[in-house]
Amino acid sequence: MNARTLDPAHHLIEKEPYYEAVGDExxxxxxxxRQQIPVLLKGPTxxxxxxxxxxxxxxxxxxxxxxxxxxxxxxxxxxxxxxxxGGETVWVDGxxxxxxxxxxxxxxxxxxxxxxxxxxxxxxxxxxxRSLPMEKxxxxxxxxxxxxMAISYNPGYxxxxxxxxxxxxxxxxxxxxxxxxxxxxxxxxxxxxxxSDAIAANLVRFAQMTRNLKGSGLEExxxxxxxxxxxxxxxDGVSPVSACKSAVAQxxxxxxxxxxxxxxxSSSIF
Amino acid sequence: xxxxxxxxxxxEASLHVWLDTEFTFFKxxxxxxELRPLARDEQDFILGxxxxxxxxxxxxxxxxxxRAPALLPRMERRLLEAWAVHxxxxxxxxxxxxALRVMEQVDSFDPLQHQNDAAGALFEDIAPVLxxxxxxxxxRRLRIEEGDAAWTDGERIMLPPLIAALPDLDDNFQHAKVTxxxxxxxxxxxxxxxxxxxxxxxxxxxxxxxxxLHALETLRLTACIARELPGLHRQMLRLRAALxxxxxxxxxxxxxxxxxxxxxxxxxLALLAQAYAEADCPHWADQGCLRPDxxxxxxxxxxxxxxxxxxxKLTELLEEHQAADAAPRDTAEKTAxxxxxxxxxxxxxxxxxxxxxxxxxxxxDVRQLLTSVYLDFGEIPPEYLTPAGEGxxxxxxxxxxxxxxxxxxxxxxxxxxxxxxxxxxxxxxxxRKNWCVMREKPVTPxxxxxxxxxxxxxxGVIRHLRKKFEALRDENRLDKRQTQGDEIDxxxxxxxxxxxxxGREMSDRLFQRMHRAERNIAVAFLVDMSGSTKGWINEAExxxxxxxxxxxxxxGDRYAIYGFSGTTRKRCxxxxxxxxxxxxxDEVKARIxxxxxxxxxxxxxxxxxxxxxxxxxxxxxxxxxxxxxxRPDDYFDVYRGEYGVEDTRMALLEASxxxxxxxxxxxxxxxxxxxxxxxxxxxxxxxxxxRQLPLKVTDIYRRITT
Numbered sequence: 001m002n003a004r005t006l007d008p009a010h011h012l013i014e015k016e017p018y019y020e021a022v023g024d025e026x027x028x029x030x031x032x033x034r035q036q037i038p039v040l041l042k043g044p045t046x047x048x049x050x051x052x053x054x055x056x057x058x059x060x061x062x063x064x065x066x067x068x069x070x071x072x073x074x075x076x077x078x079x080x081x082x083x084x085x086g087g088e089t090v091w092v093d094g095x096x097x098x099x100x101x102x103x104x105x106x107x108x109x110x111x112x113x114x115x116x117x118x119x120x121x122x123x124x125x126x127x128x129x130r131s132l133p134m135e136k137x138x139x140x141x142x143x144x145x146x147x148x149m150a151i152s153y154n155p156g157y158x159x160x161x162x163x164x165x166x167x168x169x170x171x172x173x174x175x176x177x178x179x180x181x182x183x184x185x186x187x188x189x190x191x192x193x194x195x196s197d198a199i200a201a202n203l204v205r206f207a208q209m210t211r212n213l214k215g216s217g218l219e220e221x222x223x224x225x226x227x228x229x230x231x232x233x234x235x236d237g238v239s240p241v242s243a244c245k246s247a248v249a250q251x252x253x254x255x256x257x258x259x260x261x262x263x264x265x266s267s268s269i270f
Numbered sequence: 271x272x273x274x275x276x277x278x279x280x281x282e283a284s285l286h287v288w289l290d291t292e293f294t295f296f297k298x299x300x301x302x303x304e305l306r307p308l309a310r311d312e313q314d315f316i317l318g319x320x321x322x323x324x325x326x327x328x329x330x331x332x333x334x335x336x337r338a339p340a341l342l343p344r345m346e347r348r349l350l351e352a353w354a355v356h357x358x359x360x361x362x363x364x365x366x367x368x369a370l371r372v373m374e375q376v377d378s379f380d381p382l383q384h385q386n387d388a389a390g391a392l393f394e395d396i397a398p399v400l401x402x403x404x405x406x407x408x409x410r411r412l413r414i415e416e417g418d419a420a421w422t423d424g425e426r427i428m429l430p431p432l433i434a435a436l437p438d439l440d441d442n443f444q445h446a447k448v449t450x451x452x453x454x455x456x457x458x459x460x461x462x463x464x465x466x467x468x469x470x471x472x473x474x475x476x477x478x479x480x481x482x483l484h485a486l487e488t489l490r491l492t493a494c495i496a497r498e499l500p501g502l503h504r505q506m507l508r509l510r511a512a513l514x515x516x517x518x519x520x521x522x523x524x525x526x527x528x529x530x531x532x533x534x535x536x537x538x539l540a541l542l543a544q545a546y547a548e549a550d551c552p553h554w555a556d557q558g559c560l561r562p563d564x565x566x567x568x569x570x571x572x573x574x575x576x577x578x579x580x581x582x583k584l585t586e587l588l589e590e591h592q593a594a595d596a597a598p599r600d601t602a603e604k605t606a607x608x609x610x611x612x613x614x615x616x617x618x619x620x621x622x623x624x625x626x627x628x629x630x631x632x633x634x635d636v637r638q639l640l641t642s643v644y645l646d647f648g649e650i651p652p653e654y655l656t657p658a659g660e661g662x663x664x665x666x667x668x669x670x671x672x673x674x675x676x677x678x679x680x681x682x683x684x685x686x687x688x689x690x691x692x693x694x695x696x697x698x699x700x701x702r703k704n705w706c707v708m709r710e711k712p713v714t715p716x717x718x719x720x721x722x723x724x725x726x727x728x729x730g731v732i733r734h735l736r737k738k739f740e741a742l743r744d745e746n747r748l749d750k751r752q753t754q755g756d757e758i759d760x761x762x763x764x765x766x767x768x769x770x771x772x773g774r775e776m777s778d779r780l781f782q783r784m785h786r787a788e789r790n791i792a793v794a795f796l797v798d799m800s801g802s803t804k805g806w807i808n809e810a811e812x813x814x815x816x817x818x819x820x821x822x823x824x825x826g827d828r829y830a831i832y833g834f835s836g837t838t839r840k841r842c843x844x845x846x847x848x849x850x851x852x853x854x855x856d857e858v859k860a861r862i863x864x865x866x867x868x869x870x871x872x873x874x875x876x877x878x879x880x881x882x883x884x885x886x887x888x889x890x891x892x893x894x895x896x897x898x899x900x901r902p903d904d905y906f907d908v909y910r911g912e913y914g915v916e917d918t919r920m921a922l923l924e925a926s927x928x929x930x931x932x933x934x935x936x937x938x939x940x941x942x943x944x945x946x947x948x949x950x951x952x953x954x955x956x957x958x959x960x961r962q963l964p965l966k967v968t969d970i971y972r973r974i975t976t
Contacts, residue, residue: 082758209406216405261402268502
């Protein structure tokens with residue numbers, strides 16, 4: 001019943017998170033970290049961006065503070081705010097401030113979802129100033145050399161409203177993520193979910209079919225994460241066709257014709 | 271209690287009216303006598319359809335009436351209805367002669383052959399699913415179209431209108447799916463790479479050779495599907511067991527050699543001479559037909575086009591790559607070392623492009639072209655890989671040529687490049703499919719002083735409008751002293767703490783909140799450009815549009831303006847004045863000034879097209895405002911009167927079903943009798959005086975969007 005409460009600032013990832021490198025992204029990230037350059041991760045959903053960050057935090061032995069951005073996330077949600085305690089106002093640091101103070105890695109997931117005013121806060125942190133001004137406290141916090149900022153966004157959304165401004169994106173080293181190659185993806189699905197190589201290969205084949213549908217009715221093909229979900233269901237005894245239906249088809253679309261087509265694809269493979 | 275059957279004289283009276291016997295001299299007495307013994311609901315069914323068909327063509331209705339009583343016992347009503355609708359469609363498309371022929375075909379209707387029709391898979395129902403299905407399979411993107419039988423030309427897969435081989439709907443769907451997969455496999459595994467007619471011509475009976483070749487290939491493709499899509503293969507075996515005759519034993523050794531993993535089209539060709547001699551030839555219900563002419567025609571058109579496109583794309587790719595490269599190469603070197611290595615990984619086709627040994631990442635359009643070329647040849651021929659030099663290609667091959675909307679009128683009539691819209695036929699109680707031939711045309715801009723003069727003329731109104739609309743514009747503001755919010759309102763808190771020290775009650779309004787207001791409205795204006803607007807009305811419309819634009823620019827709502835007019839269903843024209851993407855610039859102003867009365871008021875197609883355009887815009891609220899001067903009308907056509915009113919009503923209903931708010935502004939003073947019915951789905955307002963239009967329109971817009 002008791003959920004563990006973790007203080008992210010002191011939470012180091014102890015066990016190596018499983019990650020298969022697609023290219024030289026690990027080396028690039030380490031170099032950027034040493035050179036104190038912030039990193040931008042691009043790529044479709046579920047292709048391993050967040051897992052990559054966990055892996056890097058483990059490699060670099062730094063605490064990882066992840067903020068999932070949403071459209072109500074304000075600058076004060078990141079920096080901190082006054083709360084009232086017993087008739088007094090008390091300042092409480094936000095996650096970004098905590099990460100800066102403890103020299104951790106701050107990962108802002110899906111940054112384009114956040115409100116525009118949050119960008120203003122991360123700009124001075126993301127260039128050579130590496131400082132976080134806290135207007136309400138009248139302080140400026142200097143980031144230690146261990147601090148690192150990473151943001152992620154999905155260029156596939158193609159919404160005018162949800163685009164990253166040039167002034168933001170040009171502060172970052174960009175790493176592009178895509179779905180891994182078939183062979184690699186098969187290994188990932190097999191390792192993560194525990195299904196046999198043959199089933200993993202079929203799941204990957206199925207995912208490629210849904211990715212072929214991108215642009216002609218599907219916004220996004222099935223991600224590696226969905227395959228892992230489907231694989232876990234299969235490993236637990238669910239039949240492959242219904243696992244694909246629940247974990248993949250229903251997850252990527254609501255359109256009845258498309259759902260049926262995707263189900264027909266999965267039943268063709270299994 | 272069942273109603274009593276109608277008497278012959280009751281029916282005669284109605285039939286006289288519907289069939290217009292005063293002029294057509296149809297012998298309705300005979301028809302009434304045939305209908306008399308039927309039960310009341312059967313009578314109503316047939317009479318209802320006679321009335322509905324009569325609104326399309328009286329002779330058809332008469333023919334229907336003569337046949338229907340005899341058909342009723344042996345044909346399902348659903349099929350009888352489908353037959354009636356199909357006849358009307360054929361009449362719409364190709365005229366009376368063909369429609370009568372379709373009417374006659376029903377005489378040969380054999381219930382035994384059609385015993386599964388009730389469980390049949392209709393093309394309309396399965397096409398969207400199978401279209402996506404085939405898109406998901408790898409290879410060239412194939413379209414699914416309706417045809418006379420199941421076949422493919424390498425770009426399209428044709429399916430018959432009804433697939434009803436089995437007594438179960440789901441099995442029929444699976445049967446269609448297996449057929450589609452086999453036809454897809456023809457493209458994917460190289461069946462279409464050769465000229466089949468030439469191969470068959472080497473034999474004394476080319477027809478026989480072609481059938482044998484198709485059978486051999488079906489064996490090979492079945493084996494491919496067994497490897498690639500095992501689940502589908504299981505379905506295929508199950509359905510084949512139910513549908514197909516016993517497999518001739520003599521063919522088993524062909525099956526063995528063609529099932530080998532390395533079997534290709536050449537294997538089939540090598541076996542053809544031997545198979546040609548076989549007396550038996552297996553045939554499968556799911557294999558479709560092989561049409562060498564269609565395949566050759568599609569292939570011939572595709573090859574040159576894709577060669578040109580690929581070469582240009584590769585040039586672009588190279589240029590991009592070299593621009594990024596720090597060290598410039600000399601030109602002689604750059605063509606030499608481009609190589610493409612096709613890879614088949616896990617059933618998926620992929621290509622690795624290398625330039626001087628260094629890998630290049632091909633963009634998806636290049637990859638698609640490579641896939642298509644690979645499917646045609648089984649390799650990428652080297653001449654496809656020489657990047658095109660300057661002027662080294664025919665520009666017309668590179669892009670699909672857009673059709674000039676005026677050019678199509680100059681030659682013989684064709685519907686190329688136009689969009690087709692259905693129209694609601696109120697008499698038939700059914701849509702006329704693909705009835706209106708619609709084209710979008712730009713309005714010729716007229717650069718004159720109209721915009722400035724209008725602003726001058728209505729200067730007072732505009733000032734007034736500005737104020738009113740600015741008040742509408744909602745801006746972000748900080749709401750203080752809220753019970754909930756994302757920030758503490760320190761002022762309120764200090765006050766509250768002071769109050770608490772004082773012993774007074776502490777307020778709970780201690781938070782502040784950012785109030786974000788976004789007007790998220792997209793609006794399309796549809797302006798009547800029919801001939802009847804000539805004069806005052808046209809000018810008032812144009813002035814109204816200028817005022818509207820001025821006001822809308824202030825609000826920041828997204829808006830588009832289109833004008834409509836038409837002469838007959840074959841020439842429905844929608845005039846672009848401002849699209850959603852256009853800015854309100856001098857050209858738009860000049861186009862508003864250039865709005866001129868055209869022809870008639872055919873409005874249904876315009877409403878349907880605007881519905882489609884509006885639904886593409888991302889907005890919380892979508893509004894479609896129609897500005898018209900009167901009832902729907904068209905040149906020498908049934909559109910006048912009730913038909914037009916009902917079609918307009920239907921189009922408005924369709925729009926509101928998709929979540930659009932239609933609103934109509936009309937200037938027809940006699941409109942009160944039909945407007946409530948026609949605009950039933952919409953809201954509307956009648957303006958008595960044309961001169962009010964410019965002032966009222968903006969006011970109305972303000973009312974309906976707040």
